[in-house]
Amino acid sequence: MSARGPARRPFVRSMEGWWRKNPYFIEYMVHEGTALFVAAYALILLISITCLARGEAAWNQWLAVLTNPLCIFVHVLLLVGFLYHTWTWFNIMPRTLPPIIMNGARVTAATITRTGLAAALIASLIIFIIAASLAS
Amino acid sequence: MNTGNKVITIEVLRYRPEQDTAPVAQEYIVPFTDDMSVLQGLQYIKDELDGTLSFRWSCRMAICGSCGMMIDSVPKLACQTFLRDFYPNTVRVEALAHFPIERDLVIVMDDFMEKLDSIKPYIIPEKPRALSEGEYLQTPAERDLYEQFSSCINCLLCYAACPQYGLNSNFIGPGAMALLHRYNLDNRDSGKEQRMPLVHAEEGVFNCTAVGYCSEVCPKKVDPANAVNINKTESASDYFLRFVTPKGACK
Amino acid sequence: MKRSNAPIFWALFGAGGMLSALIGAVLVFITGIAAPSGTFLPREMLSYSNVLAFSQHWAGKGFLFIIIALFLWHSVHRIFHTLHDIGIHAGTGAKLICYGSALTGTLAAAYALLRIG
Amino acid sequence: MESFKADVAIIGAGGAGLRAAIAVAESDPALKIALISKVYPMRSHTVAAEGGAAGVVLSHDSLEHHFHDTVAGGDWLCEQDVVDYFVAHCAEEMVQMEHWGCPWSRKPDGHINVRPFGGMKIERTWFAADKTGFHMLHTLFQTSLQYPSIKRFDEHFCVDLLVEDARVQGAVTIGIASGEFTFIEARSVIIATGGAGRVFRENTNGGIVTGDGMALAYRHGVPLRDMEFVQYHPTCMPGTGLLFTEACRGEGGFLLNKDGYRYLQDYGLGPAQPKPVNKAMELGPRDRLSQAFWHEQQKGRTIEGPHGPVVHLDLRHLGEKYLRERLPQIYELAEQFLGVDPAQTPIPVRPAVHYTMGGILVDGNCASPLAGLYAAGECSSVGIHGANRLGSNSLSELCVFGKVAGEEAAKFAKAAAPGNSEVLRKQAEATQQRATHLVQNSKGGERISVLRREMAQTMEQGCGIYRMGDEMQRTCDKLAELRQRFVHINVQDKSRVFNTDWLLAIELGYQLEVAQAMAVSALNRRESRGAHQRLDGFTERDDANYLKHTLVTYSGADTPVVSYGPVKITHSQPAVRAYGAAGEKADADRAALDEKAAATGGRSA
Ligand SMILES: Cc1cc2nc3c(=O)[nH]c(=O)nc-3n(C[C@H](O)[C@H](O)[C@H](O)COP(=O)(O)OP(=O)(O)OC[C@H]3O[C@@H](n4cnc5c(N)ncnc54)[C@H](O)[C@@H]3O)c2cc1C
Ligand code: SF4
Numbered sequence A: 001m002s003a004r005g006p007a008r009r010p011f012v013r014s015m016e017g018w019w020r021k022n023p024y025f026i027e028y029m030v031h032e033g034t035a036l037f038v039a040a041y042a043l044i045l046l047i048s049i050t051c052l053a054r055g056e057a058a059w060n061q062w063l064a065v066l067t068n069p070l071c072i073f074v075h076v077l078l079l080v081g082f083l084y085h086t087w088t089w090f091n092i093m094p095r096t097l098p099p100i101i102m103n104g105a106r107v108t109a110a111t112i113t114r115t116g117l118a119a120a121l122i123a124s125l126i127i128f129i130i131a132a133s134l135a136s
Numbered sequence B: 001m002n003t004g005n006k007v008i009t010i011e012v013l014r015y016r017p018e019q020d021t022a023p024v025a026q027e028y029i030v031p032f033t034d035d036m037s038v039l040q041g042l043q044y045i046k047d048e049l050d051g052t053l054s055f056r057w058s059c060r061m062a063i064c065g066s067c068g069m070m071i072d073s074v075p076k077l078a079c080q081t082f083l084r085d086f087y088p089n090t091v092r093v094e095a096l097a098h099f100p101i102e103r104d105l106v107i108v109m110d111d112f113m114e115k116l117d118s119i120k121p122y123i124i125p126e127k128p129r130a131l132s133e134g135e136y137l138q139t140p141a142e143r144d145l146y147e148q149f150s151s152c153i154n155c156l157l158c159y160a161a162c163p164q165y166g167l168n169s170n171f172i173g174p175g176a177m178a179l180l181h182r183y184n185l186d187n188r189d190s191g192k193e194q195r196m197p198l199v200h201a202e203e204g205v206f207n208c209t210a211v212g213y214c215s216e217v218c219p220k221k222v223d224p225a226n227a228v229n230i231n232k233t234e235s236a237s238d239y240f241l242r243f244v245t246p247k248g249a250c251k
Numbered sequence C: 001m002k003r004s005n006a007p008i009f010w011a012l013f014g015a016g017g018m019l020s021a022l023i024g025a026v027l028v029f030i031t032g033i034a035a036p037s038g039t040f041l042p043r044e045m046l047s048y049s050n051v052l053a054f055s056q057h058w059a060g061k062g063f064l065f066i067i068i069a070l071f072l073w074h075s076v077h078r079i080f081h082t083l084h085d086i087g088i089h090a091g092t093g094a095k096l097i098c099y100g101s102a103l104t105g106t107l108a109a110a111y112a113l114l115r116i117g
Numbered sequence D: 001m002e003s004f005k006a007d008v009a010i011i012g013a014g015g016a017g018l019r020a021a022i023a024v025a026e027s028d029p030a031l032k033i034a035l036i037s038k039v040y041p042m043r044s045h046t047v048a049a050e051g052g053a054a055g056v057v058l059s060h061d062s063l064e065h066h067f068h069d070t071v072a073g074g075d076w077l078c079e080q081d082v083v084d085y086f087v088a089h090c091a092e093e094m095v096q097m098e099h100w101g102c103p104w105s106r107k108p109d110g111h112i113n114v115r116p117f118g119g120m121k122i123e124r125t126w127f128a129a130d131k132t133g134f135h136m137l138h139t140l141f142q143t144s145l146q147y148p149s150i151k152r153f154d155e156h157f158c159v160d161l162l163v164e165d166a167r168v169q170g171a172v173t174i175g176i177a178s179g180e181f182t183f184i185e186a187r188s189v190i191i192a193t194g195g196a197g198r199v200f201r202e203n204t205n206g207g208i209v210t211g212d213g214m215a216l217a218y219r220h221g222v223p224l225r226d227m228e229f230v231q232y233h234p235t236c237m238p239g240t241g242l243l244f245t246e247a248c249r250g251e252g253g254f255l256l257n258k259d260g261y262r263y264l265q266d267y268g269l270g271p272a273q274p275k276p277v278n279k280a281m282e283l284g285p286r287d288r289l290s291q292a293f294w295h296e297q298q299k300g301r302t303i304e305g306p307h308g309p310v311v312h313l314d315l316r317h318l319g320e321k322y323l324r325e326r327l328p329q330i331y332e333l334a335e336q337f338l339g340v341d342p343a344q345t346p347i348p349v350r351p352a353v354h355y356t357m358g359g360i361l362v363d364g365n366c367a368s369p370l371a372g373l374y375a376a377g378e379c380s381s382v383g384i385h386g387a388n389r390l391g392s393n394s395l396s397e398l399c400v401f402g403k404v405a406g407e408e409a410a411k412f413a414k415a416a417a418p419g420n421s422e423v424l425r426k427q428a429e430a431t432q433q434r435a436t437h438l439v440q441n442s443k444g445g446e447r448i449s450v451l452r453r454e455m456a457q458t459m460e461q462g463c464g465i466y467r468m469g470d471e472m473q474r475t476c477d478k479l480a481e482l483r484q485r486f487v488h489i490n491v492q493d494k495s496r497v498f499n500t501d502w503l504l505a506i507e508l509g510y511q512l513e514v515a516q517a518m519a520v521s522a523l524n525r526r527e528s529r530g531a532h533q534r535l536d537g538f539t540e541r542d543d544a545n546y547l548k549h550t551l552v553t554y555s556g557a558d559t560p561v562v563s564y565g566p567v568k569i570t571h572s573q574p575a576v577r578a579y580g581a582a583g584e585k586a587d588a589d590r591a592a593l594d595e596k597a598a599a600t601g602g603r604s605a
């Protein structure tokens, strides 16, 4: 009390390592991390069409890589990443949409998420069926 | 005070700017009963153990918004968090994250007050309405549209939850956006056009990466993440459509 | 107040995110697991002629372009923000690298697809 | 010392202070306003009000009904001309709140909705779910942000008024964050610091409700009026005292004793109908309900809980869906604090101190006897609550008289001659010295928390729901002792930044004086009226001797001086204050009388 002069000295805490401090943030970082999987797959596709553009020999070489068990394993990992991305994307979705009123009541978050996941499932089935029919 | 025979350790992150260079943890042993809140634990410390501990509180019933703090690293209202849920472990309390610590559990909240001011949180009527004209008509459905966003008690838990605000305090942030949205949605208001530039701005909604934790911790179910993200969509469509839609078409 | 240009990137991020959430997994499954391993789909599917035919059709071409471009824009946007999140504020530099690579990828995809004819 | 020159200084930024600030700003944008509050405005205790605000709107209601409910509810200790003004302006203020954005609950057709409330004959309580005070306070605060003439001093604690030339000319504050003093010069001052419920132990009030403004005015010679009337709210949480709003009963809740019996019918509030009707049973006035609790306790018909005896507030028959819609905050409160699901289990409740009817003496223009000093809100005694306030009259009061205070203070400021800044600054410096002294020279052994606890205990003993002469005397003696011991208070915290220990000490000083005013007023009122009920031979109302206001005047360290002032009666003569079936009959008789009076050329209703 005695000394004059300003006594306030607000302390600013560092944000260093914030994402490690709370399970919620760890999960956030993990789902943000799925971007690496998406990027990887986009690159694989990019390489694929580049090889395709370079002709049959280049394509067959690339096909050998694709059919290599190791590469298939990598795709399994990618698949897990994509599935996680799908899951989290639709989990966040209710937070991003304006309220949807149906039959006088607000559609719940769980319903929105479930609808999103169902849409993903249906879209996937359609794509798979198209792929299968193209293949035959 | 009704002291049971159980005791619990409360660890408080203390900071006294006139003597500490950085915050330090201090432990207190507090007798407690099952109905005691963390706030009551702190009051016990203040009354019986250490009169120099500073924290904000008033209503004790989760409505004044004063007592937000990090409790075991989660932003919570101390009056609405119970010691029984931590016993027999130590409870760690710290000032709300992402704000400068004024002292002990007290944060500097000037930044939020400025933000609140900047969103024009009041009805901007299309034309002035005389009292003799009576109330505006507003159906329960029209009221429901914004009611949730009007429940914000300015407790700032959402700011302490939002890493994007922590990383960049220019971000308008979840709580203020919820209130901005509340006024935009009110059928008595015509001020949306005046508020949207802030939404569109570099300080605006695009700082949000949809972490969503703000809504998770909000004690009043305001869902500020929703307000922020709805406005992202709105802002983006305005960004692309502003040249095609005639001015003023947004309301 | 300066208006943010984020909507451009955010819209691309959102579109890519939605697309990858809807059909990303099944594409990975088809092109990376089912067909190459020949277990769920015939390996034949990936033969040069098949793939070429697919990519030469305007619909196939468009599909591949959209997938590659949007997936890239989606992921670089997230990566850029994550760099910021973990405290790497390379600012304009990081921005250029992230969005620059998405742009490069997009152009490369367009080039390759056009070359396929 | 920093300084600020305002035209009008407002101490307190709760409902009343904010409404006053807006009124000043609207009456003349050139007037500079200093709005001082020891907490951020939206933390003010108005935020906690749940139930609603009164204002006549229904076609079968009338101002006369509202007037009569208020005056009878106040046991005829109301200033009837002020009540007249009040009831005539409530609805208008509620519409004003609506224009400012208050999210009032609505009827399906879009018009505002009203609900029944204790002691009110007809539904006239405007509400915003069960967060009325919250919504009103935030609406007022947010609305106030658009007036550039309002300069806020948030988290500035007022330590004294500046009085010079027999008129108030400013205030001195401590900036809580910095510990620095500010000298605020003003031509008029409005006190709007809220109630003083925290002088009691179990109460519904926030930590900030410590009677500061009452003490500030009182120390400068302004009498406090009717301080013995302290309202106990019948339905509070045992232990903490947190409130379960009257709206619980308005929506149809029952009060049950340990036998599951609606005991209120034994206390002249019956008959018990399946849904409580206005002014009967559960919707009787608060004083009667709290008193009934006391009697049940005497008869051993209450339920023993961990925090003493309780009765049950039964909402089960309303069903979860209805409760979640109409009383969401109450639902949460019960679940979180008591672990009780009100749709399944009755809520244990007991009375707790809720409201201070008395306060700073002001006239119908909110002007105190000290020139330039105005008061509004719970800290004031403008004369509408008498011996017992009716639920939902207070929130309306904040608006109606907040506005009056603002307009009158603005008028006064414009007419007032400029003060002598130098003299005032000297005074402010002396105040700073005194306040700093409290910390620096506090080496005594008295602990703040101990004194506070002893004060609350003795207030509860002597000034509870029922009072006895000897007990009140003991309370008076105890308070005198505590005031002496306060001189030796020890402020542990010697720092400047956010030193709450220091503020608690200053508040305790205020509280002790306000408590003393209450106890001394109570001791001297030898009758029972409204919230002041005696058991020692003065069990009846005594209009012959006590149809008058108590006035206590500060006299330094000595016991304050008690005197009495007249009650303004315009057209409602004191009658029996009856509720339930007896009340219905009394109303009918009164209507007949009024009609007769009208026929003979008397005042018509
Ligand atoms: C739980 C509860 C429920 C209620 N429900 C209802 C209801 O349903 N209907 C109804 O009509 N009434 C209700 N009431 C009563 C009503 O809410 C209050 O009487 C009213 O809100 C008081 O408002 P105010 O503006 O006078 O004071 P407050 O809102 O208490 O504001 C006081 C202001 O003064 C400031 N202040 C105090 N001391 C100082 C100081 N020393 N220096 C600087 N600033 C200071 C504070 O910071 C604050 O800003 C309720 C009360 C409680 C406690
Ligand atoms: S949005 Fe919720 S968490 Fe954020 S300030 Fe408002 S009430 Fe608090």
Ligand code: F3S
Pocket (backbone or CB within 6 Å): B161, B162, B163, B164, B165, B173, B174, B207, B208, B209, B210, B211, B212, B213, B214, B215, B224, B225, B228
């Ligand atoms: S936590 Fe922050 S990043 Fe967005 S969704 Fe909430 S504002």
Ligand code: FES
Pocket (backbone or CB within 6 Å): B057, B058, B059, B060, B061, B062, B063, B064, B065, B066, B067, B068, B077, B078, B079, B080
């Ligand atoms: S004390 Fe008011 S919110 Fe906790």
